[in-house]
Amino acid sequence: MDKKPCNSSQDPEVRKGPWTMEEDLILINYIANHGEGVWNSLAKAAGLKRTGKSCRLRWLNYLRPDVRRGNITPEEQLLIMELHSKWGNRWSKIAKHLPGRTDNEIKNFWRTRIQKHIKQVDNPNQQNFQQKMSLEINDHHHHHPHQPSSSQVSNLVEPMETYSPTSYQGTLEPFPTQFPTINNDHHQNSNCCANDNNNNNYWSMEDIWSMQLLNGD
DNA sequence: AAACTCTTCAACCGCGATATA
DNA sequence: CTATATCGCGGTTGAAGAGTT
Known part of the structure; x- marks a missing residue:
């Protein structure tokens, strides 16, 4: 914990990089x-060698008790796409319509899952993509019962203002909606802690919160 | 089995907006 | 009114796990 990852030049007192569990507990406890x-x-008051900015981010995106992480539902996905089609990259505005989701998560989701497909559509050599797309569409027709039909999707995302229709139309169906079976927990590393409900290998926020209660002064 | 590539996401940065001195 | 501090947003990065060769 006392090593300072990539401490740039100046203030050796300021820590950067992944948060440790100790830091998380201090922050939770303090708040x-x-x-x-x-x-x-x-x-400063909490005794964290972090910038206020870093604390804020950690709290809002991760430690807050009401934050939901991982497993974005198909419904949420649709909402994201719909709102993004209206407002573009106004992530925090979009996030306000998805309770418990943070702008950061939505932004990441968009970039990693959706934009990827848009790019592929925009790509001039679409042959590969179309092949791939038809494969994926076929695949889609037999999973996830609660997944909205493609017509539903198209309707919802109809009013497109900031994106060319082709972008979305190409994107909607092939988009793999089988969401992170992964539960997100690949990759919660040493520093932590929170994780999705159904996995017990890591600290859950409930664990943390109960610890801080025990700890509380 | 190891090296390499791809994917994901937590956390950082810069900057404009807003608040406070 | 101006200067300085802080907040909040959106873009970007990089570590590390997963997948591929």
Whole structure:
């Protein structure tokens, strides 16, 4: 914990990089007792060698008790696509319509899962993509019962303002909706902690919260 | 089995907006 | 009114796991 990952030039007192569990606990504990806000002074008062900005981000995107992570549902996916078609990259605005989801998560989701497909459509040599697409579409027809039909999807995403229709139309169906079976937990590393409900190999937020209760002063 | 590539996502950065001194 | 601090957003990066050769 005392090594300083990539500490750039200046302040050797300021930690960067992944949060450790100790830091998480300190932050959770502090906020539980004093509330959030004024992040720079919070960071100091809590004894964290982090910027206020870093604390804020960690809290909002990860530690907050009401934050939902991973397993974006098909419904959420549709909402994201619909809202993104209206508003573009206004991630925080979009996030406000998905309770518990953070702008960061939605942004990541968009970039890694959706934009990828848009790019493929825009690609001039579409042959590969179309082949792939038909494969994926076929595949889709027999999984996930609660998955919306393609017509539903098209209707929902109908009003396209910021994107060329081709982008979405190409994107909608091939999009792999079998969501992270993965539960996201690949990759929760040493630093942590929170994870999805159905996996017990890591700290869950409930664990953390109960720890901080025990710990609480 | 190891080297290499791809994918994901937590966390960083810069910057404009807003608040406070 | 101006200067400085802080917040919040969106873009980007890089570590590390997963997949492929």
